[in-house]
Amino acid sequence: MPGVTMKELSKRYGEVGAVQGLSLSVEPGELLALLGPSGCGKTTTLRLVAGFLTPEAGEIWVGDRCLSSPAAVVAPERRRMAMIFQSYALWPHMTVAQNVAYGLRFKPGLARAARDARVREMLRVVQLAGYESRYPGELSGGQQQRVAVARALVVEPEILLLDEPLSNLDANLREEMRFEIRRLHEAFAITTLYVTHDQAEAMVISDRIAVLERGRVVQVGGADEIFLRPRTRFVAEFIGRTNVIEGVAESTDALARGGLRLRVAGGLSPGAPAAVSIRPHDIALAPTGAAPSGPLDNALRGIVKRASFLGDSVDYQVAIAGTDVVLRVVTPAVRRFGAGDAVALTIAPAACVTLGAEGPA
DSSP states (O other), rough: OEEEEEEEEEEEETTEEEEEEEEEEOOOOEEEEEEEEETTSSHHHHHHHHHSSOEEEEEEETTTTEEEEEOBBGGGGGGGGGOOTOOOOOTTTTTHHHHHGGGGGGSSTTTTTHHHHHHHHHHHHTTTTTTTTTGGGGGGGHHHHHHHHHHHHTTTEEEEEEEEETSSSSHHHHHHHHHHHHHHHHHHHOOEEEEEEHHHHHHOSSSSSEEEEEEEEEEEOHHHHHHHSSSSHHHHHHHOOOOEEEEEEETTTTTEETTTTOOSSSSSOOTSSEEEEEEEEEEOOOOOGGGBBBBBGGEEEEEEEEEEEEEEEEEEEETTSSSSSSHHHHEEEESSTTOEEEEEEEOOGSEEEOOOOOSOO
8 A cells, every 4th residue: 555645735714724845655554644723724634635725835745646736636436545434425325235345336347246256255344244235324323434434445445534534423432433444454554644623533543643733733743742742832732732931941850930949850841941741641640648749759738629520530639839820630539639638749750741832843
């Protein structure tokens, strides 16, 4: 399978730059998720790759073929791609088998017996064997999505494009289909671009994640890298929950904000404004007499302002003594504190991740 390369892509809608100088590569056989909030340019990027839109600048290559540039655009039907839409786009008057077989009608030299056999095999792969004669209206949302996946895969595309394919499903079905799409990707290894605004979905499904903000790629990496080492405040706050503390760097490994001083793993520029990200689950909470004090040990005192029981964990808001900082802390529900309790907080320096300036990756 070939890879996909986007070089300095730009696309505007009036005065709005939907995609701005975007460069990104998808390796052969890789599933790369385009992740970001509404309006960040991820669906526009996918439509540029599909050939539905013409870029105002930049190029799109699949292997050694240039498919899009401002001068010429290869038609979508000649790109050897398949796309799965958010709405499934199944024909309600066709059976499951007829929906899946539709794209094979345009494959020259494929006998009907071979086509029917391929459809049956693909329905077996997506766990819909025996559903050939049913109509879309007789299927659940998850089953309809499986039909859409089978229809895309049966034509053996070089590139698979998915545009928020699980957003219409309920929470349980969405979680089930995440693993199903990952299983199918591992079975077929088709180079895949997957658009989503759901962080958990991107982390489960993808090999790598490209985070988009205002039409630009701001960070690319594996799920663990994106979550544990966000480069910017936008990435830190968009991927999971976090506390961002802004202050001034006293040294390469110490940040000060009013009465709060934190030791970090490094990476600060002394004297410059700085910000660090601390994930709520990386903060240890204990009764006030259970933790040592000391400003460089990141041992802090605070008062619980709110406690929310979540079953296997408790979500706290803790006001840090002598400062205007309120930290969000998530701990196992083994020991519970209530609003007004005095607590001690301990934060390992390695958990304080230095954030860089906002901008493209």
